[in-house]
Amino acid sequence: MSGPVAGAVGYATAFALIESIGALNQSVVSVALHGVLIVVLLVHGALRSGLGALPAALAVVSLLRVLSLGMPFAGVAAPVRAALVSVPLLLSAALALRLPGLSVRALGLRPRSWRVQALIGLSGLPLGLLVAQVGAGQDAAGGSLPQAAGFALAWVFAGAVEELVFRGVLQQAAAEVLGRGAVLLSSGVFAAAYVGDGSAAAVAVAAGVGLLFGVCAQQTRSIVGVGVAHALLNAAAVLLWPRLLP
Amino acid sequence: MTATVTSATADFLAGTAFADVSVSVGVPMALLLIVLLTCKELLRTVRTRLQPGALGVFDVVMAPLLLTVVLVVVERFRALA
Numbered sequence: 001m002s003g004p005v006a007g008a009v010g011y012a013t014a015f016a017l018i019e020s021i022g023a024l025n026q027s028v029v030s031v032a033l034h035g036v037l038i039v040v041l042l043v044h045g046a047l048r049s050g051l052g053a054l055p056a057a058l059a060v061v062s063l064l065r066v067l068s069l070g071m072p073f074a075g076v077a078a079p080v081r082a083a084l085v086s087v088p089l090l091l092s093a094a095l096a097l098r099l100p101g102l103s104v105r106a107l108g109l110r111p112r113s114w115r116v117q118a119l120i121g122l123s124g125l126p127l128g129l130l131v132a133q134v135g136a137g138q139d140a141a142g143g144s145l146p147q148a149a150g151f152a153l154a155w156v157f158a159g160a161v162e163e164l165v166f167r168g169v170l171q172q173a174a175a176e177v178l179g180r181g182a183v184l185l186s187s188g189v190f191a192a193a194y195v196g197d198g199s200a201a202a203v204a205v206a207a208g209v210g211l212l213f214g215v216c217a218q219q220t221r222s223i224v225g226v227g228v229a230h231a232l233l234n235a236a237a238v239l240l241w242p243r244l245l246p
Numbered sequence: 247m248t249a250t251v252t253s254a255t256a257d258f259l260a261g262t263a264f265a266d267v268s269v270s271v272g273v274p275m276a277l278l279l280i281v282l283l284t285c286k287e288l289l290r291t292v293r294t295r296l297q298p299g300a301l302g303v304f305d306v307v308m309a310p311l312l313l314t315v316v317l318v319v320v321e322r323f324r325a326l327a
Binding site: 045048055060064070194197 | 247248249250251252253254255256257258259264267268270271272274275277278281282285286289293296297299300301302303304305306307309310311313314317318320321322
């Protein structure tokens with residue numbers, strides 16, 4: 001294993017370990033460890049050590065957890081909180097895309113085939129059923145329709161921003177170091193970010209969805225379809241499937 | 247399905263008062279901001295031959311973190327009022 005590959009795998013493993021600590025009801029410890037990881041990643045990234053923009057991209061993912069715990073407005077519902085956290089996360093992703101080695105153009109916001117992107121986007125509907133089966137979206141399912149619609153809208157925004165972070169920034173940065181193996185790293189980190197759900201099924205579904213979205217984004221060179229799919233997945237999991245299949 | 251707010255995150259926030267969260271998480275966030283700023287300035291001083299734009303990696307975390315820390319402080323004052 002070459003130095004840069006070992007570095008990429010090592011940092012991803014460190015992220016997964018810290019997420020596991022957070023899942024053991026040690027949220028404050030996990031914030032502190034994420035902070036240390038962010039400092040190490042950014043210093044490493046500034047010194048340009050053959051990892052390209054990958055350290056900065058992993059720092060964006062670590063920041064996700066710090067912001068999710070540190071953002072004020074503790075009394076708001078989970079979907080609203082997810083949308084609130086997504087605003088500074090969007091800023092972070094936008095700044096990361098200005099770094100050497102990353103570009104907005106590589107996000108493929110003008111895809112070659114809109115039909116293919118639409119098909120990928122529609123995959124969010126059946127995937128939403130899978131996610132609803134493992135327990136996501138229960139908060140909204142019991143509420144009124146306008147409340148559930150509002151929550152779904154918040155989840156849609158959060159889902160789209162997550163795709164920008166994991167497939168748009170992380171996978172693009174990892175591709176510089178790992179080539180086609182970038183999909184494995186981005187889906188592994190994506191799954192690790194779900195360890196806090198405390199369910200092996202949720203992590204397995206996240207790994208599968210991450211792998212599927214990663215391959216789609218890699219093959220089509222666009223995150224439009226997967227962004228729509230993740231947004232649709234969230235909306236379907238909280239609004240559609242719990243009402244169709246109570 | 248979002249990694250942003252997992253069950254562990256939701257449980258922590260539900261079981262902890264805002265005043266406690268703003269200390270136990272808000273203070274480490276502010277410290278992280280200070281450490282990153284210090285590292286950035288140290289690297290600027292010590293490594294005079296850094297590649298152009300190399301220190302831009304710090305802004306990726308510092309800008310959103312600053313925004314969030316300001317929100318925490320504003321909310322803390324609002325809670326006191």
